[in-house]
Amino acid sequence: MSMAASLPNVGGYSSAASSLYPKRGMTNILDRPLNKTRGTEVSANAFAFMFSEMLQYTQKRVNGIQDLERKLNELGYRVGIRALDLLIWRDKNSKRETRVLGMLYFIHTTVWKTMFGKQADSLEKSTENEDEYMISDNDPIVSRFISVPKDVSQLNCGAFMAGIVEAIMDGCQFPSRVTAHTVPIDGYPLRTTILIKLDKEVIEREEHFK
Amino acid sequence: MIFSIYIINKAGGLVYNKDYSEGLSKLTSNEYLVLAGTFHGVHAITSKISPVPGSSGIEMLETDSFRIHCFQTLTGTKFLLVADPQQPSIDHTMKKIYETYADYCVKNPFQNPEMPIRSEQFDVHLLKLVKTVGGLVPASNPYIVNSHYSSANFNTSGTGGQPMTPSNSLPPSLPNIASSGLGLGA
Numbered sequence: 001m002s003m004a005a006s007l008p009n010v011g012g013y014s015s016a017a018s019s020l021y022p023k024r025g026m027t028n029i030l031d032r033p034l035n036k037t038r039g040t041e042v043s044a045n046a047f048a049f050m051f052s053e054m055l056q057y058t059q060k061r062v063n064g065i066q067d068l069e070r071k072l073n074e075l076g077y078r079v080g081i082r083a084l085d086l087l088i089w090r091d092k093n094s095k096r097e098t099r100v101l102g103m104l105y106f107i108h109t110t111v112w113k114t115m116f117g118k119q120a121d122s123l124e125k126s127t128e129n130e131d132e133y134m135i136s137d138n139d140p141i142v143s144r145f146i147s148v149p150k151d152v153s154q155l156n157c158g159a160f161m162a163g164i165v166e167a168i169m170d171g172c173q174f175p176s177r178v179t180a181h182t183v184p185i186d187g188y189p190l191r192t193t194i195l196i197k198l199d200k201e202v203i204e205r206e207e208h209f210k
Numbered sequence: 211m212i213f214s215i216y217i218i219n220k221a222g223g224l225v226y227n228k229d230y231s232e233g234l235s236k237l238t239s240n241e242y243l244v245l246a247g248t249f250h251g252v253h254a255i256t257s258k259i260s261p262v263p264g265s266s267g268i269e270m271l272e273t274d275s276f277r278i279h280c281f282q283t284l285t286g287t288k289f290l291l292v293a294d295p296q297q298p299s300i301d302h303t304m305k306k307i308y309e310t311y312a313d314y315c316v317k318n319p320f321q322n323p324e325m326p327i328r329s330e331q332f333d334v335h336l337l338k339l340v341k342t343v344g345g346l347v348p349a350s351n352p353y354i355v356n357s358h359y360s361s362a363n364f365n366t367s368g369t370g371g372q373p374m375t376p377s378n379s380l381p382p383s384l385p386n387i388a389s390s391g392l393g394l395g396a
Binding site for chain 2: 045048052059146
């Protein structure tokens, strides 16, 4: 019985690509053209298993939940910095974002679509702090299959996503501190908000543009 | 109607049990373990004594009022489904339970294999599944225990991890063990 074929597909991920053995005529993943995106999606189940192992590996090597979140953030950072290069390479008429809003919109749409197969669900500006923005995902793929036990209930596996966002902000010269928070709403118990706190220099630069 | 779902690990230990019926008499936590261990043993024996080589072991145990369906995965985990004899498409339900297990237990980094299942999402999705395939048993269901069977021939006190020993002297036949252990009417 092949489980991979019988599990539901999630988002833009295809389980058809999850076959263990490359079919004849199929090229190695490293030899495929970088800018071809159709039909090269990764199995969401394979990702879920890998992320689960990443968490278990990390959990054995940290002291406490904060340390675990920091480590997850670092892992995400390594993904994000590479993803940014790839995204800009793929985008034929891409320009360098100079404004904060344009940058955040790029993350909200392009980055989310490429990495998670859908756009993020909301992009908001904090009402309390000038330098804070929030990107929310109602059903983040990284924590879809994860039930956090009671004793580590503060943990949000979205720290990985926060790391990705932080890397992309950093790579585009918008240094900031990015954290993940669980903000459940009706019907979406896993809803995660990525809080982006921009560095002072970014805010100052933004003032000059006005 | 689906009465209960049990999951037994490859060593015969009960790692998950959930009753979905209201009004049926409950087992004690020890009786659940005994039921799981006994079924595990019976399953092993039936696969050995089968005249057909390579037999899979017991797949279904039938009584007048309920059936216990068993599905064993390739890794040796057993899913037990206690259901109404009229419950349709058990195979499909079983596959869905397996899928739910694969999604919310196997992929959950906080769930150790072969250990008791503590996964909130698994509970939620299993309940959703049970509701879609058969609904929960209403309190007024006809199988509410009031019959002469109702665990009368099963000594519930002081079993303390011992093998099941029905207090009457009759040699236990399969349905008897199950029906007495489950406390369901027959």
